[in-house]
Amino acid sequence: MTEVYRILTINPGSTSTKIAIFDNEKPVMETTLRHPAEEINKFDKIFDQYEFRKNVILETLSENGINLTKLSAVVGRGGLLKPIQGGTYSVSDSMIADLKAGVLGEHASNLGGILASEIAKQLNIPAFIVDPVVVDEMDEVARISGMPELARKSIFHALNQKAVARRAAAEMGKSYEDINVIVAHLGGGISVGAHKNGRVIDVNNALDGEGPFSPERAGGLPVGDLAKMCFSGKYTLDDIKKKIKGQGGLVAYLGTNDGREVVKMIEEGNEKAALVYEAMAYQVAKEIGSCAAVLKGKVDAVILTGGIAYDKQFVKWISDRVSFISQVIVYPGEDEMIALAEGGLRVLRGEETARIYE
Ligand SMILES: Nc1ncnc2c1ncn2[C@@H]1O[C@H](COP(=O)(O)OP(=O)(O)OP(=O)(O)O)[C@@H](O)[C@H]1O
Numbered sequence: 001m002t003e004v005y006r007i008l009t010i011n012p013g014s015t016s017t018k019i020a021i022f023d024n025e026k027p028v029m030e031t032t033l034r035h036p037a038e039e040i041n042k043f044d045k046i047f048d049q050y051e052f053r054k055n056v057i058l059e060t061l062s063e064n065g066i067n068l069t070k071l072s073a074v075v076g077r078g079g080l081l082k083p084i085q086g087g088t089y090s091v092s093d094s095m096i097a098d099l100k101a102g103v104l105g106e107h108a109s110n111l112g113g114i115l116a117s118e119i120a121k122q123l124n125i126p127a128f129i130v131d132p133v134v135v136d137e138m139d140e141v142a143r144i145s146g147m148p149e150l151a152r153k154s155i156f157h158a159l160n161q162k163a164v165a166r167r168a169a170a171e172m173g174k175s176y177e178d179i180n181v182i183v184a185h186l187g188g189g190i191s192v193g194a195h196k197n198g199r200v201i202d203v204n205n206a207l208d209g210e211g212p213f214s215p216e217r218a219g220g221l222p223v224g225d226l227a228k229m230c231f232s233g234k235y236t237l238d239d240i241k242k243k244i245k246g247q248g249g250l251v252a253y254l255g256t257n258d259g260r261e262v263v264k265m266i267e268e269g270n271e272k273a274a275l276v277y278e279a280m281a282y283q284v285a286k287e288i289g290s291c292a293a294v295l296k297g298k299v300d301a302v303i304l305t306g307g308i309a310y311d312k313q314f315v316k317w318i319s320d321r322v323s324f325i326s327q328v329i330v331y332p333g334e335d336e337m338i339a340l341a342e343g344g345l346r347v348l349r350g351e352e353t354a355r356i357y358e
Pocket residue numbers: 013157186187188189190215257258259260261263306307308309310311333334
């Protein structure tokens with residue numbers, strides 16, 4: 001009889017914590033715990049939210065009759081650690097220290113490993129993270145920015161990008177390591193990655209001013225004008241950072257980060273909304289085109305995923321510009337919870353050895 005592993009997965013986002021229980025690959029419970037702004041904004045730093053989120057998770061599991069002692073492992077979404085290779089990592093003391101300190105910055109996913117570790121420790125079971133946002137498999141040639149002081153960084157939706165790439169490979173009857181794909185994750189942030197035989201060899205830094213603009217991020221900018229703005233005396237560093245991340249993109253042009261709101265504006269005849277929304281699709285298509293060049297045109301599929309991939313018009317704008325490259329596969333939403341469980345399962349089943357974060 002096959003052994004059944006029960007896994008708790010934890011995916012902290014800026015306004016919610018998603019949790020799920022899987023028996024092997026089978027979902028037993030899945031829920032999104034929403035954290036209203038008035039509750040979450042009380043905390044100064046991301047790490048200050050730890051106790052609050054942990055209590056909400058434990059209360060919810062208890063209300064759902066989940067017996068924690070039956071768990072085999074806890075898997076959290078990994079955060080802004082030092083750059084690492086993709087895969088499943090054991091949560092270690094040095095990882096916890098870096099997540100707490102926010103070595104590469106503050107991000108809700110920094111809490112994933114910390115929460116997983118704390119819950120697992122009480123139960124004497126392993127804690128893992130899988131494909132954190134800092135997965136860095138970029139080719140050396142991709143790191144050169146044009147200004148030696150500023151190396152390009154790999155920060156993107158690694159967990160979902162790799163999960164959907166594996167799913168596409170399985171549907172093609174191949175393994176992830178056998179294919180080349182371009183994945184565009186279309187969420188609150190947008191990342192477009194060139195996956196070559198199981199490695200993401202180039203991708204835009206989705207957190208910090210590279211690639212297409214997104215619902216709440218500015219993406220790549222005309223840098224000379226940006227430098228002038230920075231020294232105009234009108235803005236603080238914090239103001240500029242917010243314009244790049246949080247209050248850029250659709251928020252800056254249209255006052256909302258909700259793609260569905262924008263669709264409604266367009267249906268009501270708002271021409272500015274139509275132009276800006278199409279521009280976002282145009283920039284995604286352009287980024288896909290550059291990834292096709294990175295992969296020397298050998299592309300098995302272009303994959304569109306994330307929340308905005310639910311919008312057929314947005315998908316059509318992109319497909320019309322990129323379908324000459326390869327087939328376009330659309331996986332709306334994200335596969336992150338199952339991807340976390342699968343990462344843990346690969347280690348528990350001995351198919352993969354958990355990596356160590358140095
Ligand atoms: N049917 C739809 N039409 C247009 N936009 C949509 C639709 N459904 C969801 N979205 C948009 O998708 C975006 C959120 O996507 P997603 O849930 O993948 O992002 P997130 O998890 O909040 O952030 P990220 O993916 O960057 O971590 C929002 O702008 C949301 O309004």
